[in-house]
């Protein structure tokens with residue numbers, strides 16, 4: 001039953017972070033994550049890598065016995081197979097975040113297929129066999145969902161966008177991480193797509209505090 005109380009709490013956090021205009025979209029996201037167990041588990045997810053800061057995230061996760069899900073952009077993965085294999089070998093899960101980080105709902109059918117399939121092939125090439133996909137910016141509609149369904153892929157969105165991609169400063173990211181932690185929450189951060197050093201530094205500060213609160217960190221269920 002605890003998961004039922006989680007949703008309003010997360011909605012409140014999300015609405016505060018994102019503004020009321022996006023509240024409706026957030027409801028879809030919450031409904032789509034399919035998580036929310038009552039355990040004190042957090043689902044850390046990192047988008048847009050692999051990138052130049054990914055190693056820093058791996059170091060922090062290893063130091064805190066934390067496992068996470070990395071949603072990779074195919075064009076970034078293409079030149080970083082060894083880093084992706086290392087991420088897998090350390091117990092994390094790799095998943096699909098499109099090839100070019102396009103807004104899938106704007107793609108034509110052929111482009112949409114390429115975004116999904118080329119990235120899936122690249123993931124298979126490094127040994128990742130999961131079927132989870134996160135559409136860039138969370139943009140999904142019935143046509144995109146059908147394309148995912150046809151491939152046996154599942155969309156995985158998030159409860160809380162930490163806003164690390166804005167580079168608001170390490171302390172601000174730490175505060176958001178600590179205040180967003182709720183049992184079963186799916187946390188969105190980024191290890192690629194720009195300079196992500198702040199997020200790694202913030203994670204290094206926040207994770208020991210969350211561990212002290214009894215949290216554990218697991219890959220997204222079903223990925």
Ligand SMILES: [Zn+2]
Nearest residue numbers: 047048136137
């Ligand atoms: Zn992204």
